[in-house]
Amino acid sequence: MGGEDETHRLRAGSFGAVAEEYGRLRPAPCDEAVEWLVPKDSGTVLDLAAGAGTLTALLAERVPDVVAVEPDDRMRAVLAARRPDVRALRGTAEAIPLTDGRVDAVVVSSAWHWFDAARAVTEIARVLRPGGTLGVVWNGMDSSVPWVAEWQARVRPETAGTRGEQRRQWFHDRGARLREDIASAGPLFGEVEQASFSCVRAVAPADLAALLGTYSRVILLPEEERRQLIARAEELLRERLPQGEEVLDVPFRSLCWRVTRL
Template structure:
C-alpha cells in the first residue's frame, strides 16, 4: 500500500470517535447525486457509515466498501442493512455493471485517479452515476477560519515532525472517454454542536487521526479551552457551525469499455 493509503488507514485508530462525531450528508446533496430509480448504490471508502446510513433509507441495495477493518466493523454494527465489504477505489470486490451509482464522501483525495476511475466505471452499469462530495467547515466564515488555524497549529506542535498531513489540493476525478462531463453543486448548511461535539469533530481531521493518543488528548483539552474562552461554549450550550459542501457528478458512458 502506498503512503497515501497508509495515512488513510490511520482513521481506524479513531473509528468509534469518527462514527460518533463525523457529520452526515445534507439531503439536498443526496437528492442531486443519486440518479432517479437507483436500486443499487456503492458507498466507496465508506468509513464508519455517515453516508451509508442516509443511503439505506433511500436505496434498496446499499454496498459499503471500506478498506480498514476497524472502520468496517463499526459500520457493520451501526448499519446492518448495508452489505459491508473490504476493498478500495482501485479494487472493489464487485461484478461488472453491478451498480446504478457509486458515491464517495470525503475520500476521493486518498485514491489513485488513474486506477480508481476505470474501476468505478467497471462496477457501474452504462448510464450509471459517479458522484463525489466533500463536507468541510466553512472557513470563509472568520471565526471558523480562526478556529481552523488554531487547531492546525496545535496539532503541528503536539505531533512534531512525526505527523505528515495530506499535501496538495484534491484533484477532481478525470472523466475521459468513460464518463460524461462533470457537473458541480455547492451548498452550505449548519451543524448545531456543543463544546464536546465540536472538540470531537475537530479530532476526526486527518492530522488529528495521525497523532499519538496522548497528543490527541492534549489537543482536545486545549481545543475545549478555546471553545470555552473564545466561543463561549461549555456544558449544554450550542453553536451553529457552518459547513460547506461541494458535490461533483458524472454519468457512465454506455458505449465505452472500462
C-alpha cells in the same frame, strides 16, 4: 518520493484506530448534497470507501439497495453495527467486489484523494451501468464563516490568516484533479458537474473539538500533543457558547461533483 508515499500510506490507514469516534463524530454531507449526488430512480447504490457508515445511513434512507465497500476491518465493523441492513464488503476503489454493471450510482465521500485514481476510475466504470452516475463529495466545516476560520487558526496558529484561502484552494485543486482523473481514463464518462451546498448542525463543543481527532494529521500526532490540541479546541469553543446553551450552531459545506457513465 518514498517518504511521501509512506506518509500517504500511514495517513490513509490511520482511521481504523479511531473507528468508533469516526462513526460517532463525523458529520454526514448536507442533505441537499446527497439528493444532488444520487439520482432519484436509483435502485442500487455503492458507498465506496464507506468508512464507519456516516453517508451509508443517509443513502439507506433513500435507496432500496445500498452496498458499502470499505477496506479497513475496524471501520467496516462499526458500519455493520450501525447499519446491519446494509451489505458491508471488504474491498477497495481499485478492486471492487461487485460484478460488471451492478450499480446505478457510486458515491465517494471525503476519500477520493486516497485512491490510485487511474485504477479507481476504470474499476468504478466497470461496476456502473451505462447511464449510472459517479458522485464525489468532500464535507467539512465552512471556513468562509469568520468564527470558524478564527477558531481553526487559534487551534493551529500556523494557519492564522490563511485557513479560509487554503480551504478554497484545496477544494479547487480537488476539483481540478478529479476532472483530470476522469478524463485520463478515456471516454468512459461524460462532463463533470459541480455544486456546493451549505447546512448548519447543532454540535456540542466537546464533540466538535473531538472531531478534529478523526482527521489523519491529528490522529498521527504524538498522544500528548493530540490531547492538548483537542483540549485547547474545546476551551476556545466554550468561550463562544451562548449563556445557558449546550450546543453551537456549526456551519458545514459540502462540495460535490457528479459525472455520468457513458
